[in-house]
Amino acid sequence: MSTIQLIAGENEPHPDVALVDRVRGGDVLAYDTLVRKYDRQIFRIAQHITQNREDAEDVMQDAFLKAYEKIDQFQGNSKFYTWLVRIAVNESLMRLRKRRTGKMVSIDEDIETDEGSVPRDLADWAPDPEQNYGQAELAEILRKTIQGLPQGFRIVFVLRDVEGLSTEETAETLGLSIPAVKSRLLRARLQLRERLSRYFRRKRGAEK
Amino acid sequence: MTCSEFLALLDDLIDDSVTPETRAQLQEHLRGCDHCEVTLNTTRKTIEIYRSHEIYDLPPSLRERLHAAIMARCKKGC
Numbered sequence: 001m002s003t004i005q006l007i008a009g010e011n012e013p014h015p016d017v018a019l020v021d022r023v024r025g026g027d028v029l030a031y032d033t034l035v036r037k038y039d040r041q042i043f044r045i046a047q048h049i050t051q052n053r054e055d056a057e058d059v060m061q062d063a064f065l066k067a068y069e070k071i072d073q074f075q076g077n078s079k080f081y082t083w084l085v086r087i088a089v090n091e092s093l094m095r096l097r098k099r100r101t102g103k104m105v106s107i108d109e110d111i112e113t114d115e116g117s118v119p120r121d122l123a124d125w126a127p128d129p130e131q132n133y134g135q136a137e138l139a140e141i142l143r144k145t146i147q148g149l150p151q152g153f154r155i156v157f158v159l160r161d162v163e164g165l166s167t168e169e170t171a172e173t174l175g176l177s178i179p180a181v182k183s184r185l186l187r188a189r190l191q192l193r194e195r196l197s198r199y200f201r202r203k204r205g206a207e208k
Numbered sequence: 209m210t211c212s213e214f215l216a217l218l219d220d221l222i223d224d225s226v227t228p229e230t231r232a233q234l235q236e237h238l239r240g241c242d243h244c245e246v247t248l249n250t251t252r253k254t255i256e257i258y259r260s261h262e263i264y265d266l267p268p269s270l271r272e273r274l275h276a277a278i279m280a281r282c283k284k285g286c
Contacts, residue, residue: 060278061278146263161259192254193254
């Protein structure tokens with residue numbers, strides 16, 4: 001009998017609950033479904049943290065394998081996806097530490113900066129500014145810009161705004177307080193906005 | 209409301225988690241402050257652009273390779 005609690009809404013369990021239950025009962029195919037459901041997100045999160053494609057591949061495999069091994073420890077008081085993301089974030093930080101030959105890596109790295117906390121670039125952007133760039137060029141601008149954020153801001157922005165976790169889920173996943181998540185999110189958003197302004201601001205006449 | 213006070217509530221406004229009274233105060237500030245209006249609109253656009261553009265794609269061939277490796281290990285009991 002299932003020990004997993006109802007977590008999605010008052011009456012309906014999250015669809016993952018039944019899949020996790022089947023995995024616990026030895027149904028590997030049910031795990032296949034969960035991997036396919038979340039692999040893109042886990043790969044993306046790992047890339048954002050490690051900023052290295054090979055590391056992201058390793059993190060994705062290790063995170064799904066670890067989740068499978070520890071599935072009995074999943075309590076069901078959070079979503080399976082949030083639990084999986086927490087594993088992937090930890091694996092990514094471990095991978096970074098390995099690459100830096102044992103130096104400690106934490107999500108608090110480099111956050112002592114006031115950059116972007118007060119908007120300086122107040123020029124309006126062109127309408128649909130992304131259309132001024134080709135797809136590959138735009139992706140490069142977006143990658144370069146987000147890679148320049150301090151790690152502790154970047155992870156919060158990715159989980160909250162790109163992957164759609166709630167403030168509470170982001171706090172739980174990263175072991176941060178809710179006010180810390182909120183403060184980092186605001187600064188991440190403002191810093192990204194400031195940096196993107198360089199590319200997206202409305203151009204005056206022929207001026208570049 | 210000052211620009212600093214507006215900025216402190218910017219995220220709540222973007223995430224639609226302000227009370228109707230606070231929203232009215234924020235909108236009142238926006239009516240007289242072009243700078244905050246630009247900051248709000250361009251911050252919203254920043255989020256939207258990152259949400260709608262895949263910057264770290266997982267190509268199908270790589271996805272299948274990683275998937276096969278994960279499932280092979282799971283079937284062996286990891």
